Amino acid sequence: MENCRISTGLWFSEKYSEDAVFSIRAVRQHCAVQSKYQSIEVYESPEFGRFLIIDGIMMLTERDEFIYHEMITHVPMAVHPNVKNVLVIGGGDGGTLRELSRYKGIESIDIVEIDEEVIKVCKEFIPKTACGFNDPRVNVYIEDGIKFVAGCKDKYDLIIVDSTDPIGPPGEGLFTLEFYKNCHDALRADGIMVNQHGGPFYEVDIGQMKRSHERIYKVFPISLVYQANIPTYASGIWMFGFASKKYHPIRDMRKDWEGFEIKTDYYNPSLHIGAFCLPTYVERMLKECES
Amino acid sequence: MENCRISTGLWFSEKYSEDAVFSIRAVRQHCAVQSKYQSIEVYESPEFGRFLIIDGIMMLTERDEFIYHEMITHVPMAVHPNVKNVLVIGGGDGGTLRELSRYKGIESIDIVEIDEEVIKVCKEFIPKTACGFNDPRVNVYIEDGIKFVAGCKDKYDLIIVDSTDPIGPPGEGLFTLEFYKNCHDALRADGIMVNQHGGPFYEVDIGQMKRSHERIYKVFPISLVYQANIPTYASGIWMFGFASKKYHPIRDMRKDWEGFEIKTDYYNPSLHIGAFCLPTYVERMLKECES
Secondary structure (H helix, E strand, O other): OHHHHOOOOEEEEEEEEOOEEEEEEEOEEEEEEEOOOOEEEEEEEOOOEEEEEEOOEEEEEOOOHHHHHHHHHHHHHOOOOOOOEEEEEEOOOOHHHHHHOOOOOOOEEEEEOOOHHHHHHHHHHOHHHHHHHHOOOEEEEOOOHHHHHHOOOOOEEEEEEEOOOOOOOOOHHHHOHHHHHHHHHHEEEEEEEEEEOOOOOOHHHHHHHHHHHHHHHHHOOEEEEEEEEOOOOHHHEEEEEEEEOOOOOOOOOOOOHHHHOOOOOOOOHHHHHHHOOOOHHHHHHHHHOOO | OHHHHOOOOEEEEEEEEOOEEEEEEEOEEEEEEEOOOOEEEEEEEOOOEEEEEEOOEEEEEOOOHHHHHHHHHHHHHOOOOOOOEEEEEEOOOOHHHHHHOOOOOOOEEEEEOOOHHHHHHHHHHOHHHHHHHHOOOEEEEOOOHHHHHHOOOOOEEEEEEEOOOOOOOOOHHHHOHHHHHHHHHHEEEEEEEEEEOOOOOOHHHHHHHHHHHHHHHHHOOEEEEEEEEOOOOHHHEEEEEEEEOOOOOOOOOOOOHHHHOOOOOOOOHHHHHHHOOOOHHHHHHHHHOOO
C-alpha cells in the first residue's frame, strides 16, 4: 500500500500551445542557473539522457540532438564545394561545432555566442555536444552575434544561425531583415547561410517560420526550406532555411560527400533530397511569404 | 484571488514511454463507450478539434488526421496504374475511405472492421472522417479482418491495413506472418499492400516497426518503408509499409497523378519520393530485419 504514494518523478513540461503539452521525466537536476540573458537548466532523463532547457524551452536532449546538428551542418556542407571559413551564431552547446569539426578542409570556425554561461554549462554537463569546442580551428567570441556579423564583409563561406527561438532577447534580433542582410554581406560571393526556421504546425512556430522565410527570401537569390523530424521539438517536424548566393541545395549537391566518410545517424545524401520535399500545407504557407 | 483555482481544463495524456508524455487539452467529452473489444472515446479540443481515443491511445485528431489518411491512400494510388477493387482492413473511422473515394476509377471498396461501435461512434461524432462511408462503392463487413482476408484469393488490387497498434486483440493478429501471407494471396498478380507500420523512436514503436518489416519482407518481393510527420503520434514520425508484387513505389510512379486533380494538404508527388528517403538510423533498423 505504501507504494501507491511513491512519486512518479520530476516532470519537465513544455507547452507547445495552450492545448498541447509535452512532458519528459527527469530523475535529477544537474544545474539551474540564471545568466544575464536567460535561465539555463540541465536535467537527466532515463529515456533522453541529459537535456538542456533555456527559458523553459527544450533546446536539446542527448538522445535526439544528433538530428538537429547533423541537419543544420551537413546539408550546406554537402552543397558548397569548398568551405574554408565558417561562422556559427549561437550554438553555445557545441553540437554544430562537433559536426563541422568532422570536415578536414575547413580552416577556421568562428562561433559568436552572446551568453558565456551556456557554453560553461554545456562544457560541464553535456560534454557529448560541447566536445565541439575542442577543435583547435574553433575561435570563440562572447559577443552579440547581430553586431558581430554587421562588422564582417565578404569573409565567410558558410554562416550557421543556430539560435534559440525569437522570443525576447537574445533570440529576437536573429530573425530581422537587417540581420539577414548583414549575413548576406558577411558571406563570400558563393556563400550559404543556414538557420533554424521554426515549425509549421503550432501557431507560434508558424509565425516564426513565415517571418523568417519572408525576410530571407527578400535577401538571398536562392531561399529554400528543408525539414527534419526532431521528436523533442514541437510537433516533431522542424524547419531549416537554406539561403544561398550561388549554389542550389539539390542541383549543386556534391557527388563526393560520401568520400568524406563521416558517420551520421540521420543525414544521408538521399535524405538530403527528401528533406526539401515538403508537405503541401507547408509549401502553401511558404508560398504566401514569397510575394 | 479566486481565479487561481480555476481549472486549466481536462487533459488527455498519452504515455509514449515511461519518460515521455504528450497531453492534449479537451473542453468536452463527446462520448465514452466500452465495446466488446475496446474502449472508445471522443473529446473536443480547441487546438485539435475532435479526437478519437481507443484503449487510451490517440487514433486521430481532426486537425492532423489528413496526414495519416492521405499518406496511407495516395502513395499506393499514385503507383498502381489501374486500381479497381480495394480492401481496407480496420479503418473504422472512415478517413481512408474518404481519400479512396476521390478516385473515380475504383469500382469497389470493401472495408472489414471488427468493431461496429467504432464506425457508429465516428459516424455520430467525427463526420469529417466518417463521410467516407457515404460512397456507394463502399461495402462494410463487420468481421474479423484476419479471417476475412484468409478467405480471399486473387481478388484485390490494393489492400490497406489501417489498424490500431498491435497491442492485444484486435490489432495483434494484423501483424503476423500468416496474415501478411493471406494478404499477399488475396491480391492480384500486380497488387499492393500498404499498412501502418509503427514508429522508429520509442522502444514499443520500434518493436512494432521491426516485426512488421521482418515479416512483410519475407512475403513480398518489394517491401519498402516510408514516413510521414504526424504531430499527434509518438515522436511525430510514423512509418508505413509499402509491399508490392510488381510495382516499385518510385520507379513505377504514375506520371499522371496530378491529372486526377485531387486536393491534398500533405501528399504531393515530390513528397511521395521524399517519404521513401529515410533517416540513417531508421534505415539501419530496417536493414537488421532483412537478413
